[in-house]
Amino acid sequence: MSKAMLDNAFQTVSEAGEKAFVPYIMAGDGGLESLNERIRFLADSGATAIELGLPFSDPVADGPTIQAAGIRALEAGTTVQAVLDEVAKERASRNVPLVIMTYLNPVFAYGVEAFASACAAAGISGLILPDLPLEEEGLVVEALKKYEIALIRLVALTSTPERIRALAERAEGFLYAVTVAGTTGERATFVDQLGTHLQELKEISKAPVLAGFGVSTPEHVKELSQYCDGVVVGSKIVDALHQGDRQQVKDLIMSRKQ
Amino acid sequence: MAIYPTETGHYGNFGGRFVPETLMPAILELEKAFKEAKEDPAFQEEMRYYLKQYVGRETPLYYAERLSAYLGGPKIYLKREDLNHTGAHKINNTIGQALLTQRMGKKKVVAETGAGQHGVATATVSALLGLECIIFMGKEDVRRQALNVYRMELLGAQVVSVDQGNGTLKDAVNEAMRYWTANVEDTHYIFGTAAGPHPFPQIVRDFQRIIGDETRKQIIEAEGKLPEAIVACVGGGSNAIGMFYPFVDDRDVKMYGVEAGGMGLPTGKHAASLTEGKAGILHGSLSYLLQNNDGQVQEAHSISAGLDYPGVGPEHSYLKDAGRVAYDAVTDEEALEAVRLLSRTEGIIPALESAHAVAYCKRLAPVMDKEDVLVVCLSGRGDKDVNTIREAHETGGDSDE
Ligand SMILES: Cc1ncc(COP(=O)(O)O)c(C=O)c1O
Numbered sequence: 001m002s003k004a005m006l007d008n009a010f011q012t013v014s015e016a017g018e019k020a021f022v023p024y025i026m027a028g029d030g031g032l033e034s035l036n037e038r039i040r041f042l043a044d045s046g047a048t049a050i051e052l053g054l055p056f057s058d059p060v061a062d063g064p065t066i067q068a069a070g071i072r073a074l075e076a077g078t079t080v081q082a083v084l085d086e087v088a089k090e091r092a093s094r095n096v097p098l099v100i101m102t103y104l105n106p107v108f109a110y111g112v113e114a115f116a117s118a119c120a121a122a123g124i125s126g127l128i129l130p131d132l133p134l135e136e137e138g139l140v141v142e143a144l145k146k147y148e149i150a151l152i153r154l155v156a157l158t159s160t161p162e163r164i165r166a167l168a169e170r171a172e173g174f175l176y177a178v179t180v181a182g183t184t185g186e187r188a189t190f191v192d193q194l195g196t197h198l199q200e201l202k203e204i205s206k207a208p209v210l211a212g213f214g215v216s217t218p219e220h221v222k223e224l225s226q227y228c229d230g231v232v233v234g235s236k237i238v239d240a241l242h243q244g245d246r247q248q249v250k251d252l253i254m255s256r257k258q
Numbered sequence: 259m260a261i262y263p264t265e266t267g268h269y270g271n272f273g274g275r276f277v278p279e280t281l282m283p284a285i286l287e288l289e290k291a292f293k294e295a296k297e298d299p300a301f302q303e304e305m306r307y308y309l310k311q312y313v314g315r316e317t318p319l320y321y322a323e324r325l326s327a328y329l330g331g332p333k334i335y336l337k338r339e340d341l342n343h344t345g346a347h348k349i350n351n352t353i354g355q356a357l358l359t360q361r362m363g364k365k366k367v368v369a370e371t372g373a374g375q376h377g378v379a380t381a382t383v384s385a386l387l388g389l390e391c392i393i394f395m396g397k398e399d400v401r402r403q404a405l406n407v408y409r410m411e412l413l414g415a416q417v418v419s420v421d422q423g424n425g426t427l428k429d430a431v432n433e434a435m436r437y438w439t440a441n442v443e444d445t446h447y448i449f450g451t452a453a454g455p456h457p458f459p460q461i462v463r464d465f466q467r468i469i470g471d472e473t474r475k476q477i478i479e480a481e482g483k484l485p486e487a488i489v490a491c492v493g494g495g496s497n498a499i500g501m502f503y504p505f506v507d508d509r510d511v512k513m514y515g516v517e518a519g520g521m522g523l524p525t526g527k528h529a530a531s532l533t534e535g536k537a538g539i540l541h542g543s544l545s546y547l548l549q550n551n552d553g554q555v556q557e558a559h560s561i562s563a564g565l566d567y568p569g570v571g572p573e574h575s576y577l578k579d580a581g582r583v584a585y586d587a588v589t590d591e592e593a594l595e596a597v598r599l600l601s602r603t604e605g606i607i608p609a610l611e612s613a614h615a616v617a618y619c620k621r622l623a624p625v626m627d628k629e630d631v632l633v634v635c636l637s638g639r640g641d642k643d644v645n646t647i648r649e650a651h652e653t654g655g656d657s658d659e
Contacts (some may be wrong), residue, residue: 014639037605057554058428058540060435061278067422079552105539106275131276133538135266156280158442163282181280 003150006097006125006173008050009210010229020048020174020230021221021256023237023249024101024211026069026079027052027086030241035083036090040048041192043096046253051128051232054080054102061103061130063185065235069242070149084122091123097237099152099173107140116143125149126173134166157181157191164201172206177228178251180214185235187214190224196216218255225256262573267456269576275455277435278540281387289457291362294462301357308353312386313343315350315468319476324603331623332486332630336606337473339637345607347469347497347639348379352448356383359446366390366445370398370434372427372493373563373590373611374406381415381437392536396432397425399563424557425636427567429626431541451494451570455542459499459525459571461583466500469509473633474504478650481631487512487622490635491614492585493564495571497637502583512584515574516618518560519587529558531570532578532585545572562610562643592596592617596616596648609638610646 013020023042027035042050055070056076058120062070067202087098100119105113107129119127127149132140144151150173155164158181168175177198179190194211211224212232221231233252240248262269263561273576276286278550295301309315317338324332352369354536359367371377372459377393384391391413394659400407423429438447452462477485489608490498490503504512518529531546538547540555548556548568558568577583588596593610596617601607608616615634621631 050398057423058284060432060541061439063436074554081552103539105549105555106553108539108544109549109551130278131542131599133275133277133279133282134281136274136276154279156282157277158280159285163279167279178278178280180440181442183436241651 002120002123003173004150006049006099006150009097011173012050014229017053019225019256020208020210021046021253022046022049022051022230022232023253024051024053024234025241026066026073026238027054027083028073028080029069029238031076032078032082032086034072035086039094039096039098041246044248045250046256047096048230049097049125051099051101051234054083054084054106056103056106059103061183063183063235064135065186065239066150066184069238080106084118087124088122094123097125099128100124101128101130103131112140113244116147116149119149120147124149126152128152128154128176130154134163152176154178155245157197162173165204168201168205171205173227174208174210175201175205175234177201177209177211178213179211181223184213184223190214195227198224202228216253221252221255230256262576263460267460269572270579271458272535272543272545272572272575273456274544275542276539276544277455278439281442283584285455285457285588287362288358289591291358292457292461293335295361295408296593297357302362303356305354309350309468313349313353314341316472317341319473319480321480322604325600328599328603329623332626332628334619335430335477335480335485335633336634336636337469337501339469340606340608340612340639344376344382345641346379347466347500348450349382350468350500351450351462351465351496352376352379352383355446355461356387356389359389360387362446364444364446366441367402367448368392368394368437368441368445368450369450370427371395371450372430372566374399374410375564375638375642376415377410377415378406380411381410381413384415385413389622392437393438394420394430396420396427396430399426399430402563403642411506412572414590426557427563427575428555428558428629433583435541445502449497449606452496453494453498453541453543453545454571455567459543459573463499463503463573466496466502469497469500469635470502470504473501473648477631477633479602483631484508484511486626486630487514488633489514489516489615489622491516491565491611491616491637492570492574494569494573494620497635499571501572501635502577505638506582508657513582514618514622515583516614517587518562518565518614519589520588522560523587527586528560529560529567530564530587531568533576533587537575540569543572545575546570546578561593561646561648562614564611565614583642586618588614594647596620597647606636607640608636609640610643612637
């Protein structure tokens, strides 16, 4: 069920001739009690799906903004269990699919099978683990399959053609096209070849292709969406919510329609 | 047993390469370059040349007669890695990886450092081979090891102070990995210990095994037999695996890895990942790790900056579970006492890291025979630690005997 909710959301967007917009928030940043309200706000503002970060002490794929949000969340006492419990509360009424982004260790410590099962119970559709390359997938694939949670894979600018093919071939949920060589965080510009790279990915991917890392302005959203199925916006959303600037969040999400 | 790692970089259940996709191509390229270099006689010759003429190998295996007599147990030999250029075993690895960097056609290197030993060794070989060098070091360590920061800068390296987290070695590794991710096309990451994603644990072990290879030959010359026991300190595990690896198949040789017990295991303020940790994933590999129940990595504590790390190399986790090496911990206090002991009996001031191994001799001596031979890896010299040692002796009030 869970994975299907994500697939349906992308299909609806695509049938309407629109592009997907997936905002990222750090669970527990701003207090766990505000988590469901933030999810509702993002859904009402037009998010196609929501990426929910679970904080980890050593987030090597993240830049300063998300690192800081993770530290705030951990200092507020956020745990994996508390987030899953909170999210499960509004499972029945929620109309937007949720995807968890975290690192392997919190999942491993919880127990991979137990984590997949708890995710399914909370209505989570997919899982993104930036420190789990193809070579090590064996640790999680079976459990995720059993509970119908999509393993969302990342493809990098440095990925070789063979790796790109292997990743596109296995893509489920969506294929996360990392748009910069580096960590998450706002960027002014992207490399010239990015458009071609995204188009090539879209041609061969078994699932929608979303561009993410560094996407931070309405112009980025419009520009990158031309070449693929939509975008993921992390640091900019985290920052705007932290500043309490909800209008900026709405404007960013709306930019997918123009 | 010595066939590890597997093709995929696993040591039993441990090891692997848990890194972002952006780094995977570089990791695979490194693996290939390393395999080719190992088979290339010209590379081996180059290594031999620099290790002999520049590093000053081979290092002596010194019979510490007065220490042996004082402890009243076995004959204790010290493998003098402290006599290497730059003062520790770290340079065995940095020379090798810097030459690999050249082979891969890269001109820049990045590294993390805790105490500054690996940073100094990396800056040194970068100067030697004309590589551009950037070193990440935790803010707290920059403060504690100001002299080493200056040393690196004197050698032409750029030192970046890391504010994130508690500003120690773990945070420096995080930042070095992030920097590598953003600069992977032209930069090699000279990882400083036998941890990290495959192939680093293997590369570092293979460059450090010269410690054990030399020791084996030297002890047979000196004693006509292999030692009954070997002791080495374990931070990330590079000097220890370098010493242990050539003896792994010699079942009669007992091996002891000594971790930093900090303020004592019951206080929770220590760096004993193998003794007290649980399997988990940090910095690219699955290994024993200090973490809480929620999988958050905990800060390590040790008076010795080089052991102040919550993780450990995967081969040690494997050797622990296989029962081949016994791992234990000694406290800051025991290490400080060992610094004094070795200084007074032998005229050798050991690095605080190495002092952990020396301290363990005190525990082993009573249970070994007089005819037995015990080899200690003296991984580095204490010059860098003199200030820390002085402060601790003054505030700790331990008296002058
Ligand atoms: C002298 C010395 N010994 C030991 C270590 C610990 O590292 P490893 O466990 O990799 O040998 C260090 C690290 O800085 C060191 O400087």
